Amino acid sequence: xxxxxxxxxxxxxxxxxxxxxxxxxxxxxxxxxxxxxxxxxxxxxxxxxxxxxxxxxxxxxxxxxxxxxxxxxxxxxxxxxxxxxxxxxxxxxxxxxxxxxxxxxxxxxxxxxxxxxxxxxxxxxxxxxxxxxxxxxxxxxxxxxxxxxxxxxxxxxxxxxxxxxxxxxxxxxxxxxxxxxxxxxxxxxxxxxxxxxxxxxxxxxxxxxxxxxxxxxxxxxxxxxxxxxxxxxxxxxxxxxxxxxxxxxxxxxxxxxxxxxxxxxxxxxxxxxxxxxxxxxxxxxxxxxxxxxxxxxxxxxxxxxxxxxxxxxxxxxxxxxxxxxxxxxxxxxxxxxxxxxxxxxxxxxxxxxxxxxxxxxxxxxxxxxxxxxxxxxxxxxxxxxxxxxxxxxxxxxxxxxxxxxxxxxxxxxxxxxxxxxxxxxxxxxxxxxxxxxxxxxxxxxxxxxxxx
Amino acid sequence: xxxxxxxxxxxxxxxxxxxxxxxxxxxxxxxxxxxxxxxxxxxxxxxxxxxxxxxxxxxxxxxxxxxxxxxxxxxxxxxxxxxxxxxxxxxxxxxxxxxxxxxxxxxxxxxxxxxxxxxxxxxxxxxxxxxxxxxxxxxxxxxxxxxxxxxxxxxxxxxxxxxxxxxxxxxxxxxxxxxxxxxxxxxxxxxxxxxxxxxxxxxxxxxxxxxxxxxxxxxxxxxxxxxxxxxxxxxxxxxxxxxxxxxxxxxxxxxxxxxxxxxxxxxxxxxxxxxxxxxxxxxxxxxxxxxxxxxxxxxxxxxxxxxxxxxxxxxxxxxxxxxxxxxxxxxxxxxxxxxxxxxxxxxxxxxxxxxxxxxxxxxxxxxxxxxxxxxxxxxxxxxxxxxxxxxxxxxxxxxxxxxxxxxxxxxxxxxxxxxxxxxxxxxxxxxxxxxxxxxxxxxxxxxxxxxxxxxxxxxxxx
Numbered sequence: 001x002x003x004x005x006x007x008x009x010x011x012x013x014x015x016x017x018x019x020x021x022x023x024x025x026x027x028x029x030x031x032x033x034x035x036x037x038x039x040x041x042x043x044x045x046x047x048x049x050x051x052x053x054x055x056x057x058x059x060x061x062x063x064x065x066x067x068x069x070x071x072x073x074x075x076x077x078x079x080x081x082x083x084x085x086x087x088x089x090x091x092x093x094x095x096x097x098x099x100x101x102x103x104x105x106x107x108x109x110x111x112x113x114x115x116x117x118x119x120x121x122x123x124x125x126x127x128x129x130x131x132x133x134x135x136x137x138x139x140x141x142x143x144x145x146x147x148x149x150x151x152x153x154x155x156x157x158x159x160x161x162x163x164x165x166x167x168x169x170x171x172x173x174x175x176x177x178x179x180x181x182x183x184x185x186x187x188x189x190x191x192x193x194x195x196x197x198x199x200x201x202x203x204x205x206x207x208x209x210x211x212x213x214x215x216x217x218x219x220x221x222x223x224x225x226x227x228x229x230x231x232x233x234x235x236x237x238x239x240x241x242x243x244x245x246x247x248x249x250x251x252x253x254x255x256x257x258x259x260x261x262x263x264x265x266x267x268x269x270x271x272x273x274x275x276x277x278x279x280x281x282x283x284x285x286x287x288x289x290x291x292x293x294x295x296x297x298x299x300x301x302x303x304x305x306x307x308x309x310x311x312x313x314x315x316x317x318x319x320x321x322x323x324x325x326x327x328x329x330x331x332x333x334x335x336x337x338x339x340x341x342x343x344x345x346x347x348x349x350x351x352x353x354x355x356x357x358x359x360x361x362x363x364x365x366x367x368x369x370x371x372x373x374x375x376x377x378x379x380x381x382x383x384x385x386x387x388x389x390x391x392x393x394x395x396x397x398x399x400x401x402x403x404x405x406x407x408x409x410x411x412x413x414x415x416x417x418x419x420x421x422x423x424x425x426x427x428x429x430x431x432x433x434x435x436x437x438x439x440x441x442x443x444x445x446x447x448x449x450x451x452x
Numbered sequence: 453x454x455x456x457x458x459x460x461x462x463x464x465x466x467x468x469x470x471x472x473x474x475x476x477x478x479x480x481x482x483x484x485x486x487x488x489x490x491x492x493x494x495x496x497x498x499x500x501x502x503x504x505x506x507x508x509x510x511x512x513x514x515x516x517x518x519x520x521x522x523x524x525x526x527x528x529x530x531x532x533x534x535x536x537x538x539x540x541x542x543x544x545x546x547x548x549x550x551x552x553x554x555x556x557x558x559x560x561x562x563x564x565x566x567x568x569x570x571x572x573x574x575x576x577x578x579x580x581x582x583x584x585x586x587x588x589x590x591x592x593x594x595x596x597x598x599x600x601x602x603x604x605x606x607x608x609x610x611x612x613x614x615x616x617x618x619x620x621x622x623x624x625x626x627x628x629x630x631x632x633x634x635x636x637x638x639x640x641x642x643x644x645x646x647x648x649x650x651x652x653x654x655x656x657x658x659x660x661x662x663x664x665x666x667x668x669x670x671x672x673x674x675x676x677x678x679x680x681x682x683x684x685x686x687x688x689x690x691x692x693x694x695x696x697x698x699x700x701x702x703x704x705x706x707x708x709x710x711x712x713x714x715x716x717x718x719x720x721x722x723x724x725x726x727x728x729x730x731x732x733x734x735x736x737x738x739x740x741x742x743x744x745x746x747x748x749x750x751x752x753x754x755x756x757x758x759x760x761x762x763x764x765x766x767x768x769x770x771x772x773x774x775x776x777x778x779x780x781x782x783x784x785x786x787x788x789x790x791x792x793x794x795x796x797x798x799x800x801x802x803x804x805x806x807x808x809x810x811x812x813x814x815x816x817x818x819x820x821x822x823x824x825x826x827x828x829x830x831x832x833x834x835x836x837x838x839x840x841x842x843x844x845x846x847x848x849x850x851x852x853x854x855x856x857x858x859x860x861x862x863x864x865x866x867x868x869x870x871x872x873x874x875x876x877x878x879x880x881x882x883x884x885x886x887x888x889x890x891x892x893x894x895x896x897x898x899x900x901x902x903x904x905x906x907x908x909x910x911x912x913x914x
Contacts, residue, residue: 003527003540007570012563013519013546020520042582042613043486044496048524051851060854062831067488068614073586080488087463087489091832103518104582104614107552137518138547138583209858210900212460212835342519390526393540 003393006371015370017316017390018342020137023049024145025100026063027174029131031198032153033219034095036064036088040081040110041102043067056408056415057177057204060216064088064097068104077105081115082122089128092214095222098149099132106136129222131156141343142407143318146174147238147246150197154247158228160255168281169228169257170194171236171247173264173320174407177205178419186422189287190278195224195231197247205416229255233281235274237264239351240319240343264324265421266429267331268297274422293423300427301332304434308333311437312382316373316391317406319343319366323351325386325405330357332430337361337382340368370394383437401440403433456905457839460832463490469827471816478816482827483808485617491830493778493851494805496613498581499525500621503868504701505577505609505628506539507531507652508680512573514543516560516591517581521613522546530654530871533679538573547583557589564598564606574682575605577628582613605682607631618780619700619806626704629676629685633709636686644739645671645691647715649706650698651722653678655873661722664732664876668747670739676702689713693738695720695731700781700806721783722875723883724791725759755877763794766884769892771796773844776837778829778852779866782807782815788847788866789818795884800841803829831855842905845891860899862890 006014022039026049029037039046046065053061066077066084088097101112112132120126133152135145150171172183180201187194202218228234234248234257243249248259260281265274271294275286312335315325319341329336337360339352344367352364363376374394377385385395388406395402409415419425438452462470468481486492498515502525505513515522522544533539545563547556564576576598580591591608598606610624646665651658658678665672673691674684694706694717706717718738720731729752736748775797779785782804789799799819803826804811816825824837835855838846846856849867856863864886866874874883896902 002537004537006541009563009566009570011545011559011566012514013522013544015526015542016519016523016544016546018519019523020518023520038489042496043492043494043617044499044613045520046491047493047495047851048499048520052524054850054854058854058857060831060858062491064489064491065486067486067492068582069485070615073582073614083487084489087465087487091461091463091490091830102582103520103552104586107583107586136549136552137520138552139549141519206858208860208899208901210904211456212832212839212855212859214460214832214835393527 002396005374005397008369008371008375013369015390015393016342017340017368017370017373018141019052020142021135021140021145021148022100022102022137023052024142024147024174025098025133025135025149027053027200028146028149028153028198029098029100030061030203031200031219032096032098032225033221034215035098035219036062036092036094036215038064038066038084038088038097038099039102040066040077040099040112041068041104045102052408055410058413058416059204059206061204062092073104073108076108077110078115078118082119085119085130086123089126094128094215097128097130099130100135100145100149101132102135103137106134129157141318143174143320143343144245144345147241151245151247151250153197153225154228154251157222157225158251158255159226160229162230163232164227164230165232166191166193167227167231168192168194169231169234169248169251170196171234172196173237174318175264175421176418177201177416179421179425182419182422182425186275186290187278189290190282190284192278192282195220195228197225197228229257231257233258233260235260235262235277237262238320239263239323240345240347242345242347263327264320266324267328267426268294268423269331270324270327271421271423271426290423293427297423297427297430300430304430305333307434307437311335311384312337313384313386314338314340314373314377314382314400316340316368316385316387319345319348319351321406323348326352326358327355328426328429330355334384334433335360335362337380338363338365338373338376340365340373340376342368374398384433386433401436403436405429455840456842457836460836462833462836463487466490466833469829470833471812471825473816473819473821473823473825478813478825480809480812480825480827482812484828486828491832492828493830494618494828496618497616497621497624498579498611498613500618500701501579501609501611501625501628502621503529504622504625505677507533507677508682509533509539510536510574510681512538512543512567512571512576513579514545514563514567514576515579515581516545516556516584516589517547518583519544519546521579521581529652529868531652531678532656534659538571543567552583552587555587555589556584557594560589560591561594561598564594568598568602568604573604575607575632577607577609579609579611581611585612585615605632617806622701623704626702626708629705630708632682632685634686634689634713636683638687638690641673641687641690642671643692644669644741644744645673646693646695646735647673647688647691648675649694649696649717650702651675651678651875652868654868655871657722657873657875657879660873660876660878664751665735667751668732668736669741669744670735676705689715691715693718693735695735697721698781698783719783721787723784723787723879725756725794725877725880726790727787728876728880759877759881762881763884766888767796769888773797773891774800774841775845775847776801776834776841776843777803778834778846778848779804780806782811784866785815786818789815791880791883794880795887797845799823800843801826801837803827835859845887859901860896862887862893862896864890
């Protein structure tokens with residue numbers, strides 16, 4: 001039994017390869033210390049998004065909702081907003097509330113600035129900062145929502161002041177908790193104190209508790225976000241986002257914090273660039289420890305290269321992730337035959353084509369759904385699919401092994417612990433990819449070889 | 453020392469929704485719009501409609517709105533189909549900014565046109581999401597037009613998320629299905645015939661239930677909506693009895709069918725030994741047919757002969773353990789309290805998203821003194837209750853799971869996404885295995901919360 005094969009149609013999206021903007025905003029807010037994400041709109045949005053995220057992270061993810069009724073849709077959601085914020089403060093005692101507006105609130109034109117102003121006027125004793133990001137789900141995808149929330153946090157909280165030469169802002173995008181932990185480690189070996197925004201490495205991948213925490217511990221502290229205007233530099237991993245959509249250009253413009261925009265550090269070249277940037281900011285050479293990790297990775301590339309020779313892959317997921325994976329695949333000898341994303345930033349294809357090692361007939365589809373993805377690889381099946389769980393239906397029908405990367409991975413345990421970035425993360429991803437190919441070959445062989 | 457969990461507050465607006473069984477009669481607030489900011493576990497009107505109609509396998513389900521609503525409900529239920537599986541594809545008009553400005557009717561019409569041509573479904577359901585009502589799309593008119601042009605029912609589902617609660621979504625789904633009822637040929641339907649309503653064929657449960665009834669000599673005209681087919685719904689008015697499971701979702705349809713076609717209904721549950729036996733006996737006694745009654749008795753006897761001894765092993769390990777239950781509809785909670793009791797377990801916290809006053813009264817009556825009864829609860833409250841009552845097991849859905857797991861408490865998924873059949877007699881055995889497998893796992897001894905509570909219990913005894 002298997003779901004039927006879809007056929008792409010022009011006017012409808014079939015099996016979406018994206019989620020909606022408020023989800024990304026909630027994820028970003030979840031990485032701020034003491035923060036409760038709050039969706040201004042219908043109750044269902046918060047519940048659906050919670051459900052979707054819990055499937056991946058397997059951690060409590062509380063997202064409040066102003067829970068519109070029919071009358072709020074007619075007369076505006078101001079009253080519900082106020083009640084909602086009061087209740088979130090009473091129930092969670094948060095240090096910050098991250099408000100994202102859903103399509104409902106955006107369409108009726110709720111004036112959030114006015115509402116927040118009214119709320120503050122009515123509650124002069126409440127000092128909990130409220131950060132607002134506009135995330136109508138009819139624009140962009142969860143990735144845009146994520147970046148918009150990060151930018152909103154920087155925009156509404158960061159302050160200027162004397163430079164702190166060891167501090168660097170790092171906006172990694174939608175990477176895994178394990179990635180965030182590793183990125184911190186990488187910064188620290190260069191003697192850099194990173195403010196990683198967001199940092200959900202603990203909040204979405206925490207330990208077993210002695211007692212229940214309303215808000216899981218961890219996350220980027222308010223103080224650290226405020227200090228972002230004083231950092232020695234900002235690094236953000238994105239190749240597709242416009243400068244007006246992310247935090248680093250804003251911090252550069254407003255506080256003169258130098259912005260470094262890099263590709264996701266997957267693979268040796270991209271990680272080298274990241275390390276060079278850290279080295280440049282810190283004035284320190286790449287430490288021995290990292291050089292050893294890099295050398296091991298090169299050694300692994302060589303050990304594995306024969307298994308990869310001549311292989312092809314279909315890559316899909318968030319635009320920035322796919323760009324990073326494409327670059328990595330080219331680096332190790334896998335030919336990407338398809339690079340697809342549900343995102344539609346307008347810069348996806350350019351970023352992919354920009355990868356100089358990219359040769360052959362790589363099809364690039366932005367604004368893709370899984371019907372199009374399947375159609376694109378049905379006749380010319382690649383050896384591998386690399387992407388998140390929702391591609392499983394395609395992988396199963398076409399009998400193509402799937403390496404799970406991205407969000408969500410909801411059919412395996414340990415999604416939060418998948419490491420992809422840096423030399424070490426690349427190593428793990430590389431091993432998974434090669435082993436998946438070896439396993440497929442071994443399973444398909446009638447001989448049953450025990451050495452491969 | 454404070455009671456565990458008592459550092460977790462209950463909002464003032466939420467207090468009337470919580471009742472502790474004691475001397476006081478129950479006077480619980482329920483069937484209300486969720487408190488803003490309370491982090492309700494409920495979803496929305498759209499969700500109610502979508503989960504109910506989802507298992508209809510030979511229809512196109514088109515979500516008219518921005519992408520989120522479709523993305524989060526793609527392949528969400530473990531509802532199996534014995535034939536077509538169109539329901540497992542997720543279709544959305546994926547509205548963009550320009551559609552919101554200029555209206556989405558054209559896109560909707562074109563999408564329906566293309567999807568119907570592509571998949572030749574027996575019908576199409578068009579779900580309205582929040583913004584569809586706001587931008588003024590005349591979904592009804594588009595559906596009428598396509599119905600005429602395509603010769604299949606194209607049915608609008610009025611499921612704008614904010615227009616009520618999940619329960620209103622059930623109503624909208626029932627209204628959509630009711631437009632089909634009475635349009636099919638009832639030839640060949642026998643006097644002893646039923647529709648199975650509110651059984652969604654998770655992990656093949658509707659097939660099990662159907663077999664029981666067929667073995668009894670009762671004809672099953674349709675299962676709505678598990679393994680659902682449009683043509684079965686169209687002729688379902690030919691059945692002489694509606695057998696309704698699930699408290700909220702299908703009652704509106706049963707009531708409409710009673711009013712319009714004079715078909716009586718009975719309410720049943722297929723969870724737990726007593727409940728599933730009663731579900732068979734109640735149908736038999738409705739038909740007042742000796743053979744059917746005899747067959748029902750035979751089935752129950754045969755099934756119990758195998759089942760009861762098998763349950764003993766689990767019961768031995770589980771006796772005296774405490775459970776918390778949080779379900780969508782309250783009717784399932786009743787069954788679970790009884791099923792847990794069969795396993796020697798006591799329910800100390802019980803709640804639901806959509807229960808009514810009578811439901812909670814019944815739930816209170818089923819539970820022991822001291823049990824907490826709660827309506828439309830949230831994670832903070834649930835975390836408080838499970839700590840306060842020191843439960844060994846939480847039964848709920850994926851949204852409740854982390855609350856249990858972070859505290860090192862066992863968990864059983866009894867929601868619509870599960871992949872394991874828990875209904876019927878076989879289901880009871882699976883349920884016992886599920887509960888037992890989690891409660892008796894060796895991993896709990898490492899959980900700090902369990903250490904803390906066990907240590908404080910020992911101090912209490914000393």
